Amino acid sequence: MRRMLFGLLVGASLATPVLAQTSVATDAGTVAGAADTEVISFKGIPYAAPPVGPLRWKAPERALAWNGVREAKVYGNACPQPVRTEAWAQVGAQSEDCLFLNVWRPKKPGKYPVMVFMHGGGFVFGAAGVPLYEGSGLAARGAVVVTMNYRLGRLGYFAHPALTREDPDGKLGNFGVMDQIASLEWVKRNIAGFGGDPGNVMIFGESAGAGAVQILMGSPAATGLFHKAASQSGSGSTVLAPIRGGAINAEMLGQKFTDDLGLKDATAAQLRAIPVAEIIKARAFPFIDGKVVTMSPGEAFYKNKQTRIPLIIGSNSNESSLGGMTEATAKMVLGSAFPELHAGYIALTGKAPDAAAVDLAEGLGFVLPSIAVADQHAATGNKAFAYYFDQVPVDQRATAAGTDHGGELEYLFGNKAAEHRWDAEDLKVSKQMGDYWVRFATTGDPNGKGAARWPAVTTPPTNYLVIGAKPHAARLAPVEEKVKAAAMAAAIKTWAAPAAP
Template sequence: MMRHMLFALLLGVSITTAASAQTSARTDTGQVAGVADGTVISFKGIPYAVPPVGPLRWKAPEPAPSWAGVRDAKAYGNACPQLERKEAWAQVGPQSEDCLFLNVWRPAKPGKYPVMVFLHGGGFVYGAAGVPLYEGTGLAARGAVVVTINYRLGRLGYFAHPALTREDPDGKLGNFGVMDQIAALEWVKRNIASFGGDPGNVMLFGESAGAGAVQILMGSPAAAGLFHKAASQSGSGSTVLAPIRGGAINAEMLGQKFTDELGLKDATAAQLRAIPVAEIIKARAFPFIDGKVVTMSPGEAFYKNKQMRIPLIIGSNSNESSLGGMTEATAKMVLGSAFPELHAGYVALTGKSSDAAAVDLAEGLGFVLPSIAVADQHAATGNKAFAYFFDQVPVDQRAAAAGTDHGGELEYLFGNKAAEHRWDAEDLRVSKQMGDYWVRFATTGDPNGKGAVRWPVVTAPPTDYLVIDAKPRAARLAPVEEKAKAAAMAAAIRTWTAPAAP
């Protein structure tokens, strides 16, 4: 009897020890303890860089310091400072300048899994890795290690000023949020094997601002070798970034205007770092071309054949106009004298009213067609590219919706139904197929697989793409869309190829 009790006790110890080992991982700065939830283990709030506070505000990220013992990794870290918003996706929790944390979800079963690193959206001024929408259990359960990261936002993340330039003229200047993203990818390269991930098989994917960052990083020498596949979701491709200096408008000029308005003329770097956070987050700010980290605008590298030679998924949603600004007036401004012909073509193509077709045209010019143009350019230089158009709406909104809003694909991709929505069997099916496509792509560089509707690879215009909805199908751009695509990119290409300002 005692022998049986001793055996049971030893068995219990052995099971406990195995479970403990399974929910812990060792990084290059210390051990972390996560949480097992069914077939997935999560690790939250892992610091990947030194807190960028005090004298480190507006400096390039440095590796996180080591800690003794086992760090609890059961709760998300602070979000980076930002203004409050009411939308569910912007409920980011506690905020602090000490915000450079990442989160990892891994399958509980030991293995060597592809890694999926997600860059959140929010216009470079909102968002966080800990938003419930981005919870990684659903994707990880399919057989991937999923990583979400915080990065500095707004003027804390994107700020150039003559005083900071004088402090370190040969350093990495201004694009601190992009530097954070690179630092997180370097952390992944060093540490992800401890979480069952393959550091040689990393997919970077992002939505909106995160998608723009994916394109920026595909053209940045500083990110070379840090990821091996990419997905850009609703990130356009025709954006033109300002330079750090030179030209009619530049980042240093905007930075100095910001501090001048605070009464800090001829400010020193120390005075800048003493500005209250509450003042800093009031001002919007975006990446700019600094020449070292951000070397080109998001789509520019693809046109100059300087992008990473890796497989790419890129696409957009059916109601990107929900973001605002995509109106008939916008389309007229972009197209000029070409507007009447293309507008008439969209009326014929869509069968919609004149006003609705004009919005579709503006939406195409702003998001849909530049994304597909990037796919064309990537394929033209011998790389695998897969384009998509997402058009699924939750059942409670389906009857009245104009299409899938900007960001509306994310709840399907992550498998996290938004609290304000209802799903039916159709929504569940779309979520499964989209998650499967993305994980297969992360694994092999090709989203296709047994039993799935075939996603055509992009070859040459007219461009083939996949419509992702309840009845996924291959489609091809119509001639009028091809014309609009060329018009959408023309102005951006002229800017990218213009001689540099002195």
């Protein structure tokens, strides 16, 4: 920062002032970023108009233009959400005026691949400004990195008869997904000014962000906006409710929410007057609206309607840290097949029956549906690379069951979580993972000189790469192939059922 200020003071004597290196014109106005040793960062850039007042629960509109140079050196507001206590998950100031993105680019001029990250948090929590997602480490490898906010909870995913009556032919309900698409449209229009190649954009996301990646790969509204994708711990067997029809639908849930507030037969204006504090109390998720979200995550791959681009997809070695992946869950899904497959997991893992049952449930819920998506993508002639991440910071290595849900992110971004310690092994894994992702963003293939060979997915038993201290290629065991098939059977059956538009 001191170097940048010094450059501004003496800029009159330089052939190229520092300001020219850190200022970029966008279609809404000029932004001024901050230069560091290797990268230039631009934070808090509005990519859409504030979705407040009459724009609450409407599709995002273009960002409002400004005059002069807008400082882009601090993160914008996070979208409203419940408070979390974890140190790493603090999002800073919140406001409905939250549609901001951040850009990191290498200092050296060039035409770089673009990596657009979609944060996790169950579609309820999170923000692009969480320190874990700071993009300097990835950008320094030779990429333009973008992180973005999108509307969360009932502000982001809300259908109601009053909103449908207001605009029956419009894009309804999935405002958070519309925000993600709007950010990609901003990238297409503006990223060249930041040194990015609008014809080489990769989207990548974790957890809910990974589910969003899969949704966007099946959404006609996102066609042509990205060219590579990575889905990290996003499963692949999720089933979304429809906007209307069926036993449970999004409009029904929206109506119940307002009825419980005492707003019977509410108008759209009354909905937009509900205090934010009331809105964020209830969880909400994407649903099938028929225009923006047309299929559940994973479904497009089984119907051969996904975007035909290179894909990385995988999960971590302790996804059960997320909760809900228990022996009871495995029994419910597998029914009479549970004893045989449980015995197979005991033999495969060498663990006690209760621990093997958790691994089985974890395979059903996260690990193997991701592999199944990779299989389907490869079977239709697309490049697919599957992974299994298994690295734990040195301070947890002796006691951890594996890499927790989301635990790969500090390695990918190269930003050690404040509560962890790293050793040389952790640093090596971080470099390895970041290099794989940036090579993939650049060429569509993560492989490169000096790295463990990452085999592409071909035919079952599925190839994948174990990413960790000793990276190596592996293949699914026969019992895992059986569990993978069982994991997808229920989802496929549900996807096949007709849903109301």
